[in-house]
Amino acid sequence: MSTSGIAALIELLARFGVRYVFGNPGTTELPLNDALVTDKRLQYILGLHETPVMAMADGYAMASGQLAVVNVHISCGLGNAMGMLYNAFREGTPLLLTAGQQDRRLAFEEPILGGDMVSVAKPWTKWAVEVSRVEDLPAAIRRAVQTALTPPTGPVFLSIPLDVQMEVSELLDLSPITLPDARVRPPLAALERAAQVLAVAQRPVILAGSRVTERNAMAELVRVAEQLGAPVLSESGTTHGRLAFPSNHPLNGQGLPLWSPEVRERLAAYDVALVVGMDLLRQYCYHEPARAIPEHLRLVHIDEDPWQLGKNYPLEVGVIGDTKTSLAELSPLLQRLASPAQQQAAAERCTVLTREHAAARQTLRERVAEQLPARPMTPLTLMATVAEVLPDNVAVIEEAVTTTNTTIERLGALKNTTGYFGHRGWALGWGLGCSIGVQLAWPDRPVLAILGEGASMYGIQGLWTAARYQIPVTFLLCNNAQYQILKIGAQGLGLPQAEQGVYEGLDLVSPEIDFVALAGSLGIQAQRVSEPEELRHVLTEALADPRPRLIDAAISRDTPGRLNYG
Incomplete structure (x- = not known):
């Protein structure tokens, strides 16, 4: 059956369950808009500028946990989108960003609006490519979607020349997009070592980030926090992201401060930190002392992305694995390794922290009343x-x-x-x-x-x-x-x-x-x-x-x- 490039794109995305295309079109994107006049499986959400268009897709993907698809205009449209693409890259949002490219037959002439968009998008995407043959387009779409949705998730970019979108071929492989189960169990030895370090901590703290929420691991984190009797601190405002812990839970220790000196001061009282689902640390401005994490603080870091482990600070234990699974399997190890005296100490810490956090909340209410x-x-x-x-x-x-x-x-x-x-x-x-x-x-x-x-x-x-x-x-x-x-x-x-x-x-x-x-x-x-x-x-x-x-x-x-x- 003969199929055009743009029809193949719509077919694969629709079968994969994509509902929306967020876009602002130009001439090199018109085959998509024309096809969507009659094919109602995808709804086109029109924005008047690429900044809100990209941000809409970002929000949709983060909330739904599904792939978001964006279509912007050639070169200038991609340029307008770059700020929001940077946000998505920093967040790890699974986006498929597409843009039309000039007809290949014009490429040698250096036509208006033509340009090397792949080089522009590459630094802030997991994968970026221009598709030069219509027969390669289905494979490129499948590869792009899998890349975007495989942890560490993130945006990808496809540049699709206008003639590739319109070209018809009988050789297009429209096999559906399928994803492997990307959840990786953590090595047992690493988890046991992490549990050993955490069980003997006298003043533990948990630093939790967005990937806890994005991997639906909140309940597991609550369980571990209660076992340890540890306050849970969210990422600071520079990378605050998604809340990893209920704000009304007695162990919610609120957010990390914004700047290095205050971070050090806040963490000085603790001896072991469990870091989970966050980048340690991404600071906004340089302040002395440059090292935000106190030297005495032993770090246990769990993450799906090995790049984050030990990136800025040496670790006592680094655990590579699915966030939800890692926390779920850490809990029984803590239960087994902690002595009765250590479990009693954790319970006492919970009592003290509950009282301290309630007092802090009351102090804040009093400030509200004053103002x-x-x-x-x-x-x-x-x-x-x-x-x-x-x-x-x-x-x-x-x-x-x-x-x-x-x-x-x-x-x-x-x-x-x-x-x-x-x-x-x-x-x-x-x-x-x-x-x-x-x-x-x-x-x-x-x-x-x-x-x-x-x-x-x-x-x-x-x-x-x-x-x-x-x-x-x-x-x-x-x-x-x-x-x-x-x-x-x-x-x-x-x-x-x-x-x-x-x-x-x-x-x-x-x-x-x-x-x-x-x-x-x-x-x-x-x-x-x-x-x-x-x-x-x-x-x-x-x-x-x-x-x-x-x-x-x-x-x-x-x-x-x-x-x-x-």
């Missing part, structure tokens, strides 16, 4: 108000780190671990589009995007997509009319003008952006709020609304000192 009268609202007042009305099954996408500062987690307001998404790559404009993709993956869950007004402007076109497809995300803009994190960073660097509170190019004023009018022009109902009670009412209403909504919340424009999680 409640201040106007404009402080970030703490804003986030505490949000925490009051969050549904248990909410999904929160966060791109406003100086405002959120893990407040809703520290208050124990996030009742589930699956529904939190924070930055891991830090290319801005991600949160708005990501929330749309999450909502498409989870249509029955309320989705709240907590965004900085500056970050949102990098991908504001995504509002149009939410309006077009009636994707009911609630967008909450934390509006302080500035790039506040850059002011904090400038002070942290000791820059002379910043220390005097004077900045160039960091304030979004003269004119200020009218987000209510802007959202309305893109088809989104919006309103501005300035009072906590008003926010409480409007946010509750928006989260239950079957339409997308935007809330522009005015907050204090003061520049805080050095941020410190926990």
Whole structure:
């Protein structure tokens, strides 16, 4: 049977269960758009710029755990997509990114928009290739999908010339995409050694990252934490990602600080750290001392990606294996190896930590009460108000780190671990589009995007997509009319003008952006709020609304000192 290249692409993806193609087209991508007029197995989700398009696919893949497919325009479109591709690469998100290439018959002439896209995409993908024969396209698709979804997962890129898309052949092998079971059991000897080191720890701590949630290993982690009597610390705001541990669990020790000196201080009291599902560490700015992990801290690190083991810090034990399986098999070893006295000590640590964490939460509530009268609202007042009305099954996408500062987690307001998404790559404009993709993956869950007004402007076109497809995300803009994190960073660097509170190019004023009018022009109902009670009412209403909504919340424009999680 004769089949065109683009028909083969659609056939293989549809049979594999792909539901959406996120895209912004150009001439070299038109065969796909034309085919989807009649083939309704894939729904094309149109975005007005590649930044929100890529972010939507990123959010969809992270929430669904499935492959997301993106189609962007040749060279310039790929260039626009690169920031969000970097995010996906840092997150390990399984994306298949495709772009059309100029007709091979034009290649020698160096045609307009033609270019070496493979070299552009290669640094931030697991695999990138241009398909030069239509007969190779099915194999390239199968290989790309398997590569994207095999741990360590990540994005892949296919460049497909226009004539390859349109060429018809009877020699296309349309065998379905099948995946091997990529779960690898950890070596027993390594797990036993890890259990031995952890069982004798007098002051253990667990550092947990996004891959715990992405491998559905939260219950196993909770069990191990309770056995060890160890606090669980999430990744710092520089790579916060997905929550690996319930925020309201008594052993939740909150997040690691942002900077090296505070990380060392936070970890100084512990003798053994179990690191699971996270990169140790990816820091944002250089600070002295350069080594964030104290020298005395013995490290036991479990990960599916051998590259992460011992990459930056020497390990006592490194365990390569599936996260969920590794934690599940570690638990009975701890039970067997820990003496009655060690088990009793772990139980006593649980009691002490429960009391300490409850006290820390109460102290935070008292700070909230102190700041409640201040106007404009402080970030703490804003986030505490949000925490009051969050549904248990909410999904929160966060791109406003100086405002959120893990407040809703520290208050124990996030009742589930699956529904939190924070930055891991830090290319801005991600949160708005990501929330749309999450909502498409989870249509029955309320989705709240907590965004900085500056970050949102990098991908504001995504509002149009939410309006077009009636994707009911609630967008909450934390509006302080500035790039506040850059002011904090400038002070942290000791820059002379910043220390005097004077900045160039960091304030979004003269004119200020009218987000209510802007959202309305893109088809989104919006309103501005300035009072906590008003926010409480409007946010509750928006989260239950079957339409997308935007809330522009005015907050204090003061520049805080050095941020410190926990």
